[in-house]
Amino acid sequence: MKRLSVVLVMVGGLAHGLAAQGDVRARLVGRVSPELVQLVGTLADSARAAGLPDAPLVDKALEGAAKGVAPDRIALAVQGVFGQLRTAASVMRGAGAAPTTQEIDAGAFALGAGLTSDDVAMLTETADASHPTMAVLQVAGALAALGVPRAQTVGLVRAEVRSGLPLGDLTNLPAQVQAAAASGVSPDAAASGLERAAQAHAGQSVQPKGKAKGNPHRP
Amino acid sequence: MKNREWNNQVKQVLDGDRELESLSPELRREAEAARRLLLEAIDRRPVTLSAALEARIMARVRGRATARWPRAWRWLSAPTIPRWAMLVPVAAAALFVVFSRGGQQIDRQPQAQAGQRDSVYVRFELYAPRASRVALAGTFNRWDTASAPLVRVGKDGMWTVTLALPSGQHQYGFIVDGRNWVPDPAAPTVDDGFGRRNSVVSVNTINGRIL
Numbered sequence: 001m002k003r004l005s006v007v008l009v010m011v012g013g014l015a016h017g018l019a020a021q022g023d024v025r026a027r028l029v030g031r032v033s034p035e036l037v038q039l040v041g042t043l044a045d046s047a048r049a050a051g052l053p054d055a056p057l058v059d060k061a062l063e064g065a066a067k068g069v070a071p072d073r074i075a076l077a078v079q080g081v082f083g084q085l086r087t088a089a090s091v092m093r094g095a096g097a098a099p100t101t102q103e104i105d106a107g108a109f110a111l112g113a114g115l116t117s118d119d120v121a122m123l124t125e126t127a128d129a130s131h132p133t134m135a136v137l138q139v140a141g142a143l144a145a146l147g148v149p150r151a152q153t154v155g156l157v158r159a160e161v162r163s164g165l166p167l168g169d170l171t172n173l174p175a176q177v178q179a180a181a182a183s184g185v186s187p188d189a190a191a192s193g194l195e196r197a198a199q200a201h202a203g204q205s206v207q208p209k210g211k212a213k214g215n216p217h218r219p
Numbered sequence: 220m221k222n223r224e225w226n227n228q229v230k231q232v233l234d235g236d237r238e239l240e241s242l243s244p245e246l247r248r249e250a251e252a253a254r255r256l257l258l259e260a261i262d263r264r265p266v267t268l269s270a271a272l273e274a275r276i277m278a279r280v281r282g283r284a285t286a287r288w289p290r291a292w293r294w295l296s297a298p299t300i301p302r303w304a305m306l307v308p309v310a311a312a313a314l315f316v317v318f319s320r321g322g323q324q325i326d327r328q329p330q331a332q333a334g335q336r337d338s339v340y341v342r343f344e345l346y347a348p349r350a351s352r353v354a355l356a357g358t359f360n361r362w363d364t365a366s367a368p369l370v371r372v373g374k375d376g377m378w379t380v381t382l383a384l385p386s387g388q389h390q391y392g393f394i395v396d397g398r399n400w401v402p403d404p405a406a407p408t409v410d411d412g413f414g415r416r417n418s419v420v421s422v423n424t425i426n427g428r429i430l
Contacts, residue, residue: 004295027361059358060412063390066362067400069413077412102387109388109419113409138388138421145407145419171423174407 027058032065032074039075043082052085053101056108084108091117095124097133106137113144119154131161131170142174147187156191159198229253338383339422343393343403345369348376350395357391357417359384364394390417 024044028037040061044054060081064074088107092099099107107120115123123140127133136157143153160170173194180190229250231237239250268276343355353369359382360366369378378393390409393401402408403418411417 007295055358059362059390062362063358063411063417064413066356066364067411067413067415073413080412106388109409113407113419135423138423141388141409142407142419142421145409178405178407 024054024058028061032061033071036061036065036071036074036078040078043078047082047085050086050089051101051104052082052089053105056081056085056105081108084111087111087117088120091121092124092133095121097124097127099124099133103134103137106134106141110137110141110144113141115140115144115150115153119150122154123157126158126161128161130164131167135167135171136161139170139173143177143187143191146174146177146181148177148191149188152188152191152195156195156198159195159202163198163202165198165201225249225253233257338385340381341384341420341422342379342381343369343391344377344379344405345393345395345401345403346376347378347393347395347401350376350378352396353378354394354397355380355382355391356394357389359389359391364397369393384420384422386422388419388421390419392417 025037025041028040032040040057043057047054047057057078060078061074064071064077069077085104085108088111089099089104092103092107097103107124110120110123111117119140120137123136124133127136140153140157143156144150148156156173157170160173163169176194177187177190180193181187185193225233226246226249228237228242228246232239232242232250233253239247242250345353347353354364355367355369356362356364367380367382369380371377372379390411391403392411392415393403395401400415402416406418406420408416408418
């Protein structure tokens with residue numbers, strides 16, 4: 001191995017980091033005030049250093065500007081998003097996961113939709129190879145956003161994952177709740193029905209325990 | 220040997236282009252004789268340089284070694300055996316480059332484009348019979364209020380647009396007549412942090428599902 005390759009890798013990493021910083025600021029210049037560019041840029045640097053996504057911060061600033069919100073209120077909202085991302089990452093890592101930036105984003109969304117840190121931790125632990133963390137958190141966040149109470153949201157998603165039903169059934173839950181709501185059923189009643197169905201499926205798929213019967217054809 | 224002209228086949232054997240066994244017995248003897256002559260012609264006496272020549276050579280070598288840039292280049296480009304202590308920062312730097320590049324691609328919300336590999340077409344609709352214009356803005360188009368106008372369908376007041384959204388979670392809203400932000404009545408909503416509600420659409424390209 002040549003030292004030159006080591007130096008090139010390090011220089012490349014440094015250049016990339018600087019490019020990412022410039023990229024965040026470039027996305028904001030002309031859309032928000034220079035003070036906000038500075039603030040969001042600093043927060044984005046902190047986010048990247050902590051392994052958090054920086055795009056939600058930029059998005060929130062752009063959203064505020066598009067809606068004509070005052071800069072000081074945009075600053076508060078961006079700081080709020082940063083706090084949610086940090087909390088989501090901390091909770092998910094505390095639950096033993098090594099979340100990607102997309103998973104952290106999904107965790108922050110679930111928090112923003114009304115779930116608690118404990119809920120996010122529990123859902124992170126619930127995820128498995130067939131039901132990835134991001135999908136679990138996105139579905140839970142969508143259910144909470146649809147008005148399903150948080151305890152029921154967590155119960156329904158956990159029951160669905162444990163039932164062994166495929167991922168498509170999990171990601172279809174919000175659409176099912178919406179369809180039920182469209183026909184006049186409340187979100188919590190719809191969620192209760194779906195949870196019972198998932199539990200029933202889980203019960204069917206488990207083989208009953210007991211003493212195995214002998215082979216009747218055997219003497 | 221100096222004045223002798225060797226057979227071409229013997230020359231080929233001496234050059235390694237031909238096997239000795241392929242020659243006729245007479246040529247084989249000739250080739251073996253030529254090989255002996257060649258080996259005897261090698262001067263095996265140890266080489267000794269004159270003191271003056273050695274001093275000149277060493278002066279040049281030391282001069283090159285003390286020059287800063289050539290020395291730095293040799294330090295950089297010389298092959299080295301990696302040690303574990305050195306591998307750790309190298310691996311960390313490599314991982315940083317790989318994952319931060321991946322993260323940037325994930326984090327950057329590109330404007331939705333038709334035909335994107337990991338995107339799903341999503342149709343947005345709004346019933347706004349009194350509106351003169353309706354647009355869609357969200358995280359997928361960097362909240363640009365001009366890039367995704369809706370088209371009025373028929374005379375019933377329905378407005379629609381279809382976008383290819385990349386995988387992930389997107390928040391959005393309709394802008395009616397350029398000033399009124401309206402959430403999508405057909406989608407879940409979350410607090411936008413500014414006292415209003417944002418609509419949410421989650422695109423899961425694993426199975427093309429939209430939440």
